[in-house]
Amino acid sequence: MPVSEASVGAGRRARLGGLYVIVGGADPVAQAHAAIGGGARAVQVRMKDAPAGAVLEATRRILALAAGRALVLVNDRADLALLAGADGVHLGDDDLPVPEARRLLGPDLLVGRTTRTLEEARAALAEGADHVGYGPIFASRSKALPVPPRGLQALAEVARALPAPVVAIGGIGLDDVGAVARAGAACAAVIEAVVGAADPEAAAARMQAAFEAGRAARGANP
């Protein structure tokens, strides 16, 4: 069932905007600390090979340090998102189907779904996702991807066509994060541009400022 404005956790969805940093690897808590300190609006805990208990503990620690300043989503695991008290989950092809995750999490938590075409994005929303990940926008060094980069024009078409937030992902850096915002993305999701930076907090601050500048430019000339 589609998630309507009335039934979705409107507060959380309304807050889904700006820089979205994906943390993982050796020290996801430190990465999240830097990202949130720099002004990231959302953090996704992506610990692909970690035991469930470690994901749970890291998510709880990140929620504590976020203290409401940033949304905290868990990658892949709706069960752990619920147990940790996170703001939502991000699902892909290998994870729980969207309707099952929505049933588990209820109407108030965020459910995002990876999509690679407008048709997939529409289907994800019809199944109960309240936002979509769309990409890769550019080539990424963080993950081997099954499809070629979609580019900014396709992103703009998807963002224009959908009645829900689009989280753009894949190879987004400081030079193009403003263009991603101007294309209509609600968020720019990144790993390397923040986590791989020499000073992740400063990098997050620059990325967030550049995203907001792009969004303001779009508002002035949509």
Ligand SMILES: Cc1ncc(COP(=O)(O)OP(=O)(O)O)c(N)n1
């Ligand atoms: C915001 C966002 N979009 C897409 C993805 C990719 O998710 P998925 O396809 O499940 O791949 P993994 O990240 O799990 O390897 C994402 N994580 N976040």
Ligand SMILES: Cc1nc(C(=O)O)sc1CCOP(=O)(O)O
């Ligand atoms: C985890 C992930 N998923 C993607 C997808 O398109 O599904 S791209 C990606 C990696 C994003 O990292 P970076 O900003 O370093 O490119």
Ligand SMILES: [Mg+2]
């Ligand atoms: Mg996944």
